[in-house]
Amino acid sequence: MSRADALFLQNCRDILDHGVWDTDQAVRPRWEDGTPAHTVKKFGIVNRYDLREEFPILTLRRTYWKTAVDELLWIWQKKSNNIRDLRGHIWDEWADADGSIGKAYGYQLGIKHQYPEGEMDQVDRVLYDLKHNPASRRILTSLYNHQDLHEMNLYPCAWSMTFNVSGNVLNAILNQRSQDMLAANNWNVVQYAVLVHMLAQVSGLIPGELVHVIADAHIYDRHVPIIEKMLTQTPSPAPVFRMDPSVTDFYAFTRDSFSLEGYTPAPFEDKIPIAI
Ligand SMILES: Nc1nc(=O)c2c([nH]1)NC[C@@H]1CN(c3ccc(C(=O)N[C@@H](CCC(=O)O)C(=O)O)cc3)CN21
Numbered sequence: 001m002s003r004a005d006a007l008f009l010q011n012c013r014d015i016l017d018h019g020v021w022d023t024d025q026a027v028r029p030r031w032e033d034g035t036p037a038h039t040v041k042k043f044g045i046v047n048r049y050d051l052r053e054e055f056p057i058l059t060l061r062r063t064y065w066k067t068a069v070d071e072l073l074w075i076w077q078k079k080s081n082n083i084r085d086l087r088g089h090i091w092d093e094w095a096d097a098d099g100s101i102g103k104a105y106g107y108q109l110g111i112k113h114q115y116p117e118g119e120m121d122q123v124d125r126v127l128y129d130l131k132h133n134p135a136s137r138r139i140l141t142s143l144y145n146h147q148d149l150h151e152m153n154l155y156p157c158a159w160s161m162t163f164n165v166s167g168n169v170l171n172a173i174l175n176q177r178s179q180d181m182l183a184a185n186n187w188n189v190v191q192y193a194v195l196v197h198m199l200a201q202v203s204g205l206i207p208g209e210l211v212h213v214i215a216d217a218h219i220y221d222r223h224v225p226i227i228e229k230m231l232t233q234t235p236s237p238a239p240v241f242r243m244d245p246s247v248t249d250f251y252a253f254t255r256d257s258f259s260l261e262g263y264t265p266a267p268f269e270d271k272i273p274i275a276i
């Protein structure tokens with residue numbers, strides 16, 4: 001069983017057995033047929049993944065990790081908010097006729113800000129500080145720009161990263177305000193684990209801990225039977241993560257720079273409905 005499996009089992013069991021339902025409340029998300037998409041939730045889950053120990057991917061079902069990496073590169077490297085720059089179709093429902101998801105995600109990371117050292121966007125600021133000010137306690141990004149929220153088709157869920165260098169180890173906190181446990185929990189963990197690996201390699205550091213802080217960790221009503229079934233699956237050990245060691249420029253990574261050795265997830269045939 002991977003560490004990611006153990007935490008997923010523990011989190012989902014806790015949500016299903018002790019969580020709070022919002023069935024009696026007015027909720028925003030809808031199923032495809034227009035029915036309100038209710039959830040059961042726990043508030044304030046904190047999961048720690050040590051990237052020195054293993055790569056945090058689920059084996060209880062397949063995580064489409066290459067598609068997740070594509071989305072990560074779309075946001076952090078291309079700094080795009082247009083689904084035409086993205087291979088997968090996971091954002092299609094939130095895009096307008098031109099393919100834009102509004103001033104969200106990559107758009108926010110691409111905005112240049114004035115700093116004492118000159119103009120930089122948030123990603124370049126992180127790269128600069130990891131290289132020149134590793135002892136800094138101010139290395140963080142934020143996508144939650146209140147001024148632009150009214151122009152985002154969906155508000156950022158995984159909205160902030162805090163980076164911290166301890167010795168030669170790069171640790172990070174991923175702050176997430178809202179988490180769809182079935183569709184995107186491991187998807188988000190895999191993405192930000194890969195990001196920590198990438199930033200560590202180009203900064204001459206060793207990837208350490210990824211601490212995932214989730215405010216509202218929920219399971220949608222129509223996902224409950226799927227999760228119950230998943231929790232009875234037989235897990236496997238975590239695969240080995242490999243990254244092209246010759247890449248020293250953050251912007252030179254491609255989806256082909258990453259591979260997993262020995263990823264054998266349990267079979268999973270269900271189609272996951274996504275609440276819009
Ligand atoms: N309700 C909801 N849950 C989410 O997880 C979510 C949103 N909305 N809105 C924005 C993005 C889109 N995300 C998504 C959307 C779809 C899948 C999905 O369909 N996953 C499938 C197939 C993936 C594939 O074929 O590559 C899966 O089996 O995980 C995952 C994340 C994550 N976010």
Ligand SMILES: O=c1ccn([C@H]2C[C@H](O)[C@@H](COP(=O)(O)O)O2)c(=O)[nH]1
Binds near residue numbers: 157158180
């Ligand atoms: O990266 C992501 C993006 C989205 N989600 C989920 C979390 C919620 O279920 C919905 C967003 O709905 P809100 O009402 O805006 O919270 O999308 C995710 O888990 N991870």
